[in-house]
Amino acid sequence: MAAGRGVAAEACVGQVVLPGDVLLLPTQPDEDGERLRLGASAAPRGRLLCGPGLRRCAAGLLVTKCGLLRHRQAGGGAAAGGAYWVDSQQKRYVPVKGDHVIGIVTAKAGDVFKLDVGGSEQASLSYLAFEGATKRNRPNVQVVGDIIYGQFLVANKDMEPEMVCIDSSGRSSGMGLIGQDGFLFKVSLGLIRKLLAPKCEIIQELSQLYPFELVLGMNGRIWVKAKTVQQTLIIVNILEACEYMTAEQRKQALAKLSGN
Amino acid sequence: SPPSPGDTSVLAGIYGPAEVKGSKELPDRAALEVLLRPKVGLPGVIERSREQLLRRTCEAVVLGVLHPRTAITLVLQVLSDAGSLLSCCLNAACMGLLDAGLPLSSLFCGVTCALDPNGVIVLDPTTRQEQEARAILTFAIDSAERKVLTATTKGSCSVEEMQQCLAAAQRAADTVFQFYRDSVRRRYSKS
Numbered sequence: 001m002a003a004g005r006g007v008a009a010e011a012c013v014g015q016v017v018l019p020g021d022v023l024l025l026p027t028q029p030d031e032d033g034e035r036l037r038l039g040a041s042a043a044p045r046g047r048l049l050c051g052p053g054l055r056r057c058a059a060g061l062l063v064t065k066c067g068l069l070r071h072r073q074a075g076g077g078a079a080a081g082g083a084y085w086v087d088s089q090q091k092r093y094v095p096v097k098g099d100h101v102i103g104i105v106t107a108k109a110g111d112v113f114k115l116d117v118g119g120s121e122q123a124s125l126s127y128l129a130f131e132g133a134t135k136r137n138r139p140n141v142q143v144v145g146d147i148i149y150g151q152f153l154v155a156n157k158d159m160e161p162e163m164v165c166i167d168s169s170g171r172s173s174g175m176g177l178i179g180q181d182g183f184l185f186k187v188s189l190g191l192i193r194k195l196l197a198p199k200c201e202i203i204q205e206l207s208q209l210y211p212f213e214l215v216l217g218m219n220g221r222i223w224v225k226a227k228t229v230q231q232t233l234i235i236v237n238i239l240e241a242c243e244y245m246t247a248e249q250r251k252q253a254l255a256k257l258s259g260n
Numbered sequence: 261s262p263p264s265p266g267d268t269s270v271l272a273g274i275y276g277p278a279e280v281k282g283s284k285e286l287p288d289r290a291a292l293e294v295l296l297r298p299k300v301g302l303p304g305v306i307e308r309s310r311e312q313l314l315r316r317t318c319e320a321v322v323l324g325v326l327h328p329r330t331a332i333t334l335v336l337q338v339l340s341d342a343g344s345l346l347s348c349c350l351n352a353a354c355m356g357l358l359d360a361g362l363p364l365s366s367l368f369c370g371v372t373c374a375l376d377p378n379g380v381i382v383l384d385p386t387t388r389q390e391q392e393a394r395a396i397l398t399f400a401i402d403s404a405e406r407k408v409l410t411a412t413t414k415g416s417c418s419v420e421e422m423q424q425c426l427a428a429a430q431r432a433a434d435t436v437f438q439f440y441r442d443s444v445r446r447r448y449s450k451s
Contacts (some may be wrong), residue, residue, distance in 0.1 A: 018358070019365065020367050020403045065361055066358050088361050092278075119277075120327065121329075
C-alpha cells in the first residue's frame, strides 16, 4: 500500500519525523564497480555520523524517535560526512559516555559510592576519582544524600555506568561535591539542552536579576543557590516555567520581578 | 474539540527504562509490562488477556535491545467506554510510547471493524453497534508497510469477510497515522 518508503534526508532537515520513517542518503554518482577510483577526483563519501534517534538500516537511516531532524555539515579536512540526529523531548535520562550529570549519593559500598543519576541503574564512583584524592586523603563525601557533579567514564547498555570527578588530565574542572544549601530540582532534558546552548538568553537575563550559582546536569537535574531562600525559589520557578514560556512572556515575567 | 461524554477515552502513562526487580530481568532486552485498569471495579480476566495482547503488540515495535535489563511499564486507565475500547487502548499505547521518547522501529494503530447481520462493515463501532454485530474484528496495523501486528476476532465470519475488513482497516489506518503526525507537529511547533 505505502509505495514510496524512503524520503531524501536533506529534504526532511528541520521537519518533524516519526518512528518508522526511512531517510535515504545521497548515493555516489558513479556506482560502477568496474571503474577504479584513481586520484582525488571523486570526493570521498566520508563517515556519516548517525546520532540519537536514528539507526542504520538497509535503505538508509531509520528514525526511531519522534522529533525534529537536524543536520550538521562536515567539518573541513577530515573525511567526516556530517551528522544527522533527531531533536526529541523526553524526561527519562539514559546514561551516555562523556555527559556531565548531577548524582545523589545513595550508598557507600567499600571503595565506591553508589549514585542515583535518574537512569535505570545506579552509577558507581570510586573515591579515588576526585582531584587530589589518595588512599589516605579521602574526599569528604560521607553523608548519604550528598550531591555530586561528575561525568560518565563508562556508559553503555551492557555495563553498569561509572562516573568520575576528574577529567583526562587529572583536574577537577568544576566537578566534585556540590556544597551545602541550594535547591535541586528536575526538568525535562530538552530544557537542559536549550540552557546549555552557546548563547542562552535565559541565563544571561536571570543573571541580571540576582547573582546566583547554577549547576546543570544532562540528566535533567538543576542545582541553584542564591543569596536568600526567596531569591533561590524565584529562580527555580522561572527555570521550570521557561520550558513553556515564549521569549516575550519570559521577558515580561523578569521585568515584573526586577521592578519589585 | 474536547471529548464529549459519548466518546471512548483511555489515559496512558509510560514509565521507563527503569530499574527492574530481579526475577523479571531479561539479559538481552527490556521487560515490557502493561497494566490495564477498567473504569469501575478491579481488573479481571478480560483485562489480563487484553494486557497480554497489548504487550505483545508493543514488544514488536519497541527496540528493547537498546535497553537490556530494564523495565518499561505502560499503564492504561479507561476513562470512558463507548465502543471500540481495544483499538482505543492500542492508539493510546502507541501515542504514549511516542511521547515518552522510547526507541520504536515503527508506529502502530488500532482499528475495530464490526460486521452487522447484513454483512455491512462498520469501522469504529459504538457499543450498540458492537452488540448487534455478528462479528467484531480488531486489528493493529503498523505504519511501515501497513502490515498486521495483531488481529483478534469475536464472533464468526468467513475468510473473505475478514479480508475485506482487513483492507478497510488498512485504509482507515492512514487517517490515524496522519493524526499522529499532526499531533507531533503541533507539539514541536511550540519549542
